[in-house]
Amino acid sequence: MTARARALITLVLFLATAFPTLAQVTVIKAGKLIDTDRGTVASNQIILIRDGKIEDVGPSVSIPAGARVIDLSKMTVLPGLIDNHTHLSDGVFESDGDPRVVLYHTKSDDVLAAIPNLRTTLMSGFTTVRDVGTYRALNDVGIRDAIARGDIVGPRMYVAGGYITITGGAGSFSGVSPDVQLPWDMHYGEANSPDEVRQKVRLFAAAGVNEIKILSTGAVLTHGSNKQAQEFTPAELAAAVDEAHSFGLKVAAHAHNAIGIKNAVRAGVASIEHGTYLDDEAARLMKEHGTSLSATLEVHECIAGNPATPVDFQQHNDGIADIHYAGFRRAVLAGVKIAFSTDVPVCPYKDAAKEFSYMVKYGMTPMQAIQAATVGGAELIGVLDKLGSIKKGKLADIIAVSGDPTHDVKILENVEFVMKEGTVYKNTGVVTAVQ
Secondary structure, eight states, X not given: OOHHHHHHHHHHHHHHHHOTTGGGEEEEEXXXXXXXXXXXXXXXXXXXXXXXXXXXXXXXXXXXXXXEEEEEEEEEEEEOEEEEEEOTTOGXXXXXXOGGGGGGSOHHHHHHHHHHHHHHHHHTTEEEEEEOOOSSTTHHXXXXXXXXXXXXXXXXXXXXXXXXXXXXXXXXXXXSOTTOOOOGGGSTTBOOSHHHHHHHHHHHHHTTOSEEEEEOBOOSSSTTOXXXXXXXXXXXXXXXXXXXXXXXOEEEEEEOSHHHHHHHHHHTOSEEEEOTTOOHHHHHHHHHHXXXXXXXXXXHHHHHHOTTSOHHHHHHHTTOHHHHHHHHHHHHHHTOEEOOOOOBTSSOGGGXXXXXXXXXXXXXXXXXXXXXXXXXXXXXXXXXXXXXXXXXXXXXXXXXXXXXXXXXXXXXXXXXXXXXTTEEEEXXXXXXXXX
């Protein structure tokens, strides 16, 4: 190594030590910027990012000397997307429509199989997800923490840890012989009284979950289940919400039939997952209580179109798609809060953004659908102060697409730029320079 090279390396190391913030300042030039708080689109905006947070945004923000400049002046820029109903930690389930596939794999297999799906989700523009349960309890907690440490690449995760369900109910690991002894993690959340529900909430809270998932009704994707069945009683649902609130946690309630939806809303849950048979009274109650709807509309076609889907799941799914779409439209017209939700991997992880088209087809404007996947999701999770819009003080979760998704929401199926907390993970042909 020459003396000149050594001197140059010494200078670089000195500058990195003496002025550490220089390397952490990024400026994005946005041709169009979607303001998800207001539901408007601004042109020619500059976003100043320092240490993973948005320091300033506007048309005349000064660009500091030495800042990395990312030129998105020919693109539309918007906040990182939030999927509020995922099962990212059920890695082996994507290749098979039957949950019993996990019996052929170890817990480690399931976690390792999730890793490529986590990357796929992030590269699709979803920088944050609410993961609402896994058949192998607490897998999601470990995956969440590994992402947060930087061990693996994936979206920021808010996790439920597993399912609170009645014996043999929706979310239970059913469809196996009664004499099969399941491991602890496949029946971790089983509860059959208000006191048992409280105990399970405490177990999940002690494990460090971010929310509680309870199953109010039967399910489509559970063997031996009846989606029209009311499972947990109003008293049990109320116990779940009360106990969860003691730990500062919100409750997400899986609910298909109208009675189960109303019971959960009256109990005080934060969201209804699916809401298939949502009627006028349920929509009114959800509006009054401020309950969000995580509708998962695309799943019906994915269930019907997957040859690996078990016959009884296909039968559960038959004839309910149009009912579900009508309930979603009813909720939109009633002014119910909507949170973008997919239920991946029922549909492939790579196709998560197709849910936008279903939301628009069945009642929302493109802007409303985008807001459901940004501010709507951030509000439901409880992180509106950090995520959901590109505003001063929020985390720098930013994506970009060619074209204007407020006119054609399908554009969001091809995200070309992804930044999570100031770090660029995807950059397809975007010009980057140092100012």
